Amino acid sequence: MTRRTIEAAVAANHELFLQTSDRVEAVLAEHRLTPATAHALWAIDPDQAAPSMKELAGRLYCNAPNLSFVMNQLTNRGLAERSPDPADRRSRVVALTEEGRRVRSAVIEATVALTPLARLSAEDLEQLVSLLGKALDPGEGPA
C-alpha cells in the first residue's frame, strides 16, 4: 500500500515548492522579476552552452509563444540577449548579459538562504537530491 505514501510525497513536494516560492517572492520583486521571468533566468546556466528557444521551452515546460513573451521581458530589462544561431538561422540562441548573470546569482543565493531545505544537514540534503534524482533521471528523455 504505497499509494498513501506517494500521495504524501507529492503533497510534501508541492508544499515545499509553494513555501519556497512564497518566501522568495519579495526578493524577486526587488529585482522586478515575476515567477515566470525568474524561472527562465534560473534555467539559463551561464556555465553551459547557450540554449535555443526550443530547448529552453522544453526545460520550462512551456510553449513557444509563452517563452517569446517571457524572453522579451528579460531582454527589455537588459538581462538576456537573443542572437541567431549561425549553424541554423531559424534558431535563436539565448544568453545572459553580465547584469543577467548578477541577478541570477542573487536570486539563487536568496532562494538557497530562504528555502526550508536550508534547515537540513548536508547529509540529509545529499540523500534528498539522490532520491529526487532517482525519480527524475530515467524520465528526462523526450517521451
Added chain:
Amino acid sequence: MTRRTIEAAVAANHELFLQTSDRVEAVLAEHRLTPATAHALWAIDPDQAAPSMKELAGRLYCNAPNLSFVMNQLTNRGLAERSPDPADRRSRVVALTEEGRRVRSAVIEATVALTPLARLSAEDLEQLVSLLGKALDPGEGPA
C-alpha cells in the same frame, strides 16, 4: 559547502513539481479543472473539519479575493459548497459535495499513478517523505 547541494535540491523539487503537473494536465482537463481549481480541490480533505475561506487561503498561499474566485468555479460546477459558520457568521465554511469528493479522489489517483515518484520503492518513498517533513515541519506555523 552545502550551498550547491541546496541549489540542486531546490531545482530537483521544482523540476519534479513541473513534471508531475505536466503529466496530470490532461486528466485535469477531462474533469474541466484548471491547476488552480485542482489545487483547491486537493486541499479540501473530506476526512478533516471543513476549513474556512481564511484557513484555506493559508493552505494555498493565496489571498482572499483569489480564493473567492476559485471557489466560485468549484461551487458553480457543483463540486463544493459554502455555508456560513454558525459560530462566527462572518466566516464561511467550505465542504466538498459528493461529486466533489469523487473528482478529488480521481485527481489524486491519477496524480499518484503519473508522478515520477511512482518509480521509487516503498522504502525510498518513506525516506523522501521523512526528509521533506523534516524541512517543512518546524516552519508550518504562521510565522
Added chain:
DNA sequence: CCGATTACTTCGAGACTCGAAGTACCCCGG
C-alpha cells in the same frame, strides 16, 4: 450603542498562458 477589527466579496487592472496565423529559414526531390 459606537468605533475598530475581521472575514469575505466584488471590481478593475495587470500578468501569464496558449492556439492560430504569419515570417524566415532549412532541406529535398525534381
Added chain:
DNA sequence: CCGGGGTACTTCGAGTCTCGAAGTAATCGG
C-alpha cells in the same frame, strides 16, 4: 535552379489567474 514541406520563432487575440482597493456583513470592546 526551383518549388514544396517542414521547422523555429514571433505576433496576435482570447482566456485564465492573481492581487490591491473598496464595499458589505458580522464580531468585539468600551
